[in-house]
Amino acid sequence: MSAAIEVIHVSKWFRRAKDRPTSLKEAVVKGLQSFKPASKFHALEDVSFSVEPGSMLGIIGENGAGKSTLLRLIGGVGQPNHGTIRVRGRIGALLDLGAGFHPDLTGRENVYISGVITGLTRQQVRERFDEIVDFAELHDFIDSPLRTYSTGMQMRLAFAIAAHIEPEILLVDEVLAVGDLAFQHKCLQRIQRFKQEGVTIVLVSHDISSIRQLCDDVIWLRHGKIEAHGPTEVVVGEYVAEMTAETRKRTPAAQPIDHTTSGIPLVVNQNRFGSQEISITNVVLLGAQGLPASEIDSGDSLTVEIHYQSQNSIERPIFGITLTREDGFVCYDSSSEASSLQINALHDKGVVTLLLDRLDLTGGQYYVDVGIYRQDWSYAYDYHWHVYPLTIRPTKGVKGVIRPPSHWQNTTSSPEDR
Numbered sequence: 001m002s003a004a005i006e007v008i009h010v011s012k013w014f015r016r017a018k019d020r021p022t023s024l025k026e027a028v029v030k031g032l033q034s035f036k037p038a039s040k041f042h043a044l045e046d047v048s049f050s051v052e053p054g055s056m057l058g059i060i061g062e063n064g065a066g067k068s069t070l071l072r073l074i075g076g077v078g079q080p081n082h083g084t085i086r087v088r089g090r091i092g093a094l095l096d097l098g099a100g101f102h103p104d105l106t107g108r109e110n111v112y113i114s115g116v117i118t119g120l121t122r123q124q125v126r127e128r129f130d131e132i133v134d135f136a137e138l139h140d141f142i143d144s145p146l147r148t149y150s151t152g153m154q155m156r157l158a159f160a161i162a163a164h165i166e167p168e169i170l171l172v173d174e175v176l177a178v179g180d181l182a183f184q185h186k187c188l189q190r191i192q193r194f195k196q197e198g199v200t201i202v203l204v205s206h207d208i209s210s211i212r213q214l215c216d217d218v219i220w221l222r223h224g225k226i227e228a229h230g231p232t233e234v235v236v237g238e239y240v241a242e243m244t245a246e247t248r249k250r251t252p253a254a255q256p257i258d259h260t261t262s263g264i265p266l267v268v269n270q271n272r273f274g275s276q277e278i279s280i281t282n283v284v285l286l287g288a289q290g291l292p293a294s295e296i297d298s299g300d301s302l303t304v305e306i307h308y309q310s311q312n313s314i315e316r317p318i319f320g321i322t323l324t325r326e327d328g329f330v331c332y333d334s335s336s337e338a339s340s341l342q343i344n345a346l347h348d349k350g351v352v353t354l355l356l357d358r359l360d361l362t363g364g365q366y367y368v369d370v371g372i373y374r375q376d377w378s379y380a381y382d383y384h385w386h387v388y389p390l391t392i393r394p395t396k397g398v399k400g401v402i403r404p405p406s407h408w409q410n411t412t413s414s415p416e417d418r
């Protein structure tokens with residue numbers, strides 16, 4: 001079967017007039033050198049992939065990585081400067097807000113125009129009109145000009161139209177980030193139904209948990225190039241690990257804290273970073289017997305309790321734990337986000353726990369580093385580095401990093417048995 005979408009060696013560049021004057025006066029003041037030609041900037045560079053019919057592809061990457069540009073080109077908005085895009089099927093597109101909408105026309109008029117642009121007849125739009133307005137929940141506003149709509153209202157209308165044109169291919173850009181939670185949930189459910197009905201879907205999102213929940217494969221774009229393309233778990237895992245490391249580098253050191261009132265050990269003063277909007281008040285390591293322990297046997301279970309406190313309500317923070325060997329080697333890294341644990345608003349005090357059923361590391365000295373991060377990983381609220389030591393008792397005859405349950409066997413039969 002032919003691919004639903006084929007992107008072959010696609011590049012897209014823009015001209016950036018970085019230092020160009022914005023007025024004649026500025027041009028005169030800056031002199032003629034301001035007229036140097038705009039530089040060429042690659043938003044996408046030699047991008048190739050295909051999407052099979054009925055599958056769902058996620059596109060992730062940092063701001064400016066080229067995700068929306070790629071989706072727009074697939075949707076026929078603009079042309080690549082190089083390469084080819086082939087799309088087989090009727091496209092329903094939810095691109096940048098307002099793309100395709102006319103601000104001076106009413107919601108009703110926009111529904112008709114969008115429907116007809118995507119290939120429906122006026123009669124077909126008329127038949128679906130009431131359902132579209134019901135889905136968008138915009139009955140009272142449908143005859144008002146679109147420019148009076150909030151961002152969330154525009155997105156609701158755009159989603160409702162895309163959902164009712166029976167697309168074979170659905171392109172969705174960040175729809176889940178706009179609108180209230182109830183509507184986001186409705187969109188997610190509708191996207192899931194499209195998936196079950198065999199619609200090919202490409203979803204651009206910063207919301208990693210939706211990507212993990214919905215997509216079969218993921219492309220990670222970085223500076224306009226494909227950094228990784230593969231099964232969702234693998235690519236998202238790599239991306240989240242890298243984002244965690246980047247966040248730690250960016251997180252500013254906190255002001256020294258008054259440890260006499262916080263009750264946190266002195267060493268925290270030097271090893272604690274973050275904005276402190278949420279504070280980690282204690283970290284407790286529990287061994288196999290469920291008792292506090294800083295020394296365990298290889299293969300024992302380990303429970304890490306993160307006790308936190310926050311004055312204000314904090315939306316969807318991410319909890320992270322890294323196990324580092326004394327020499328800095330990262331042995332294990334996990335976050336609530338990577339494990340799809342959605343933590344909604346946090347307020348006051350509480351405990352978030354990680355349970356490791358077996359810790360099959362070789363004997364040695366380790367640290368359990370813990371952190372709480374903003375929902376988009378942009379910085380840490382509180383991060384404790386090398387504060388909580390963990391000793392794993394040495395086991396005879398085992399070297400290396402891991403010590404999984406294993407046994408030797410001789411499976412060659414002896415000459416007498418033959």
Ligand SMILES: Nc1ncnc2c1ncn2[C@@H]1O[C@H](COP(=O)(O)OP(=O)(O)OP(=O)(O)O)[C@@H](O)[C@H]1O
Pocket residue numbers: 014015042043061062063064065066067068069070
């Ligand atoms: N029309 C344009 N003219 C000039 N530069 C553009 C244009 N459209 C996009 N770019 C640039 O191309 C790069 C990629 O933009 P794009 O919007 O595709 O990124 P993105 O990954 O979707 O980012 P975000 O996550 O912030 O939405 C950015 O640096 C952006 O400034």
